[in-house]
Amino acid sequence: MDGVGPKGGAFGEDDSSRNPIPLARTGLRNISPSRQKAVKTKPRGLDEETISTTFAKVVHSDVRMDDGIWSHLPEDLLNEVLARLPPFLIFRLRPVCRRWNSILEDSSFLKSHSSVPSHGPCLLTSWKNSQSHQCSVFSLPLKTWYKIPFSFLPDWAFWLVGSSGGLVSFSGFDGLSFKTLVCNPLTQAWRTLPSMHYNQQRQLIMVVNRQDRSFKVIAASDVYVDKTLPTEVYDSKLNSWSLHQIMPAVNLCSSKMAFCDSRLYLETLSPLGLMMYRMEKGQWEHIPAKFPRSLLDGYLVAGAHKRLFLVGRIGLYSTLQSMRIWELDHAKTVWIEISRMPPKYFRALLRLSAERFECFGQDNLICFTSWNQGKGLLYDVDKKVWSWIAGCALQLCNSQVCFYEPRFDASIY
Numbered sequence: 001m002d003g004v005g006p007k008g009g010a011f012g013e014d015d016s017s018r019n020p021i022p023l024a025r026t027g028l029r030n031i032s033p034s035r036q037k038a039v040k041t042k043p044r045g046l047d048e049e050t051i052s053t054t055f056a057k058v059v060h061s062d063v064r065m066d067d068g069i070w071s072h073l074p075e076d077l078l079n080e081v082l083a084r085l086p087p088f089l090i091f092r093l094r095p096v097c098r099r100w101n102s103i104l105e106d107s108s109f110l111k112s113h114s115s116v117p118s119h120g121p122c123l124l125t126s127w128k129n130s131q132s133h134q135c136s137v138f139s140l141p142l143k144t145w146y147k148i149p150f151s152f153l154p155d156w157a158f159w160l161v162g163s164s165g166g167l168v169s170f171s172g173f174d175g176l177s178f179k180t181l182v183c184n185p186l187t188q189a190w191r192t193l194p195s196m197h198y199n200q201q202r203q204l205i206m207v208v209n210r211q212d213r214s215f216k217v218i219a220a221s222d223v224y225v226d227k228t229l230p231t232e233v234y235d236s237k238l239n240s241w242s243l244h245q246i247m248p249a250v251n252l253c254s255s256k257m258a259f260c261d262s263r264l265y266l267e268t269l270s271p272l273g274l275m276m277y278r279m280e281k282g283q284w285e286h287i288p289a290k291f292p293r294s295l296l297d298g299y300l301v302a303g304a305h306k307r308l309f310l311v312g313r314i315g316l317y318s319t320l321q322s323m324r325i326w327e328l329d330h331a332k333t334v335w336i337e338i339s340r341m342p343p344k345y346f347r348a349l350l351r352l353s354a355e356r357f358e359c360f361g362q363d364n365l366i367c368f369t370s371w372n373q374g375k376g377l378l379y380d381v382d383k384k385v386w387s388w389i390a391g392c393a394l395q396l397c398n399s400q401v402c403f404y405e406p407r408f409d410a411s412i413y
Contacts, residue, residue, distance in 0.1 A: 082112075086142060086406075087408060088139065088146045090103070119405075121362055123138040123404065124137050124160075124402055126150070133151075156172050159172055161204045162204075163404045164207050165407065167412065169206040178195075178199050202222050203220045204218065205257050206218075212237070214235070218231070218264055220266060230245065247275055247284045249286075252268050258308060260308050264277040272288070272290060273286060274289055274300075289334060297312050298310050298312035299311045302362075307327060308327070309327055311325050322340055323341035323346050324341070345386055349368060350370060355373075356371040358401060360403060364380065376388065
């Protein structure tokens, strides 16, 4: 069953009852701080009864706005201004007037929005409570959590696949069969994809092409019962799955995949190294890049400009463990160590030697999350800087997490 959610949405800074750590406040600084006034408001839009949020509204009494000038601002210039606002703040402006309330249906605004750079990296967390699916997004530029109502999605048993180009993908069971679902959390549009030829639970990854407004979902080869399933690729332009080569590997050592430079990478033990899937050819190739010695667990992370990273713990005993980052030298097919997590961060992130952690990346940013403690740690590969993610004690605990790029123009078709 396909569906498109109600037009608009309700987005607010995440409810503080879910997070004992104070959330970072956003807002412009007034020339005279003593004249700032905090006004409690309620976000308007979808599910507004279910979201209790406090916004800090800054009153600039020092500046006199000439209504005669600003009310006659050319519409194309107004669209350019609004298109450059962080997407989450658009929902706070919609109650201003009818024109702004319907701005998400305005083709000229969407055209302006599609031409501006991304707001910046965000973290999307997804989980399900006793009633429905829940979602929160942390904006790294604004350092603020926003709650996104996910009540528009069907009440299925699904899990997060990943995000690309403003779209988010889930897979799971609707009670009868395996389903793959794609949605835009901002517009709340969603649909299920057609069933695969071999419609079983698979490793999936989604890739969006913003230039031609299309996306693909790749289902890697897998073993079901005693049968090896071929690779399948869904193309949104064709709205169908195509069958491709069976991956010539018999022992994968990780279920994590990384998509880098139009190529899909997986770790494998037999044959040892990496398996690489070329999208344009539809074929698998083996890369004999041996893993670092004493590697306990490894995650492949795609970076910017064709960079591929390997992140994992090294050491046989808990007291000797450390977290390290390597980069693949494509020419020599070897892993080159580029960084180590400082011991103070490692001990704070993973208190136990066998504690579970997740790792994923985007544009040379690598995020580490602790499954049990709900901690989030960021590493900027270019700046070589480590930093904690503020106010995520409960948002990341037992949640599925991925990087997310909020965009209004991302189409599910």
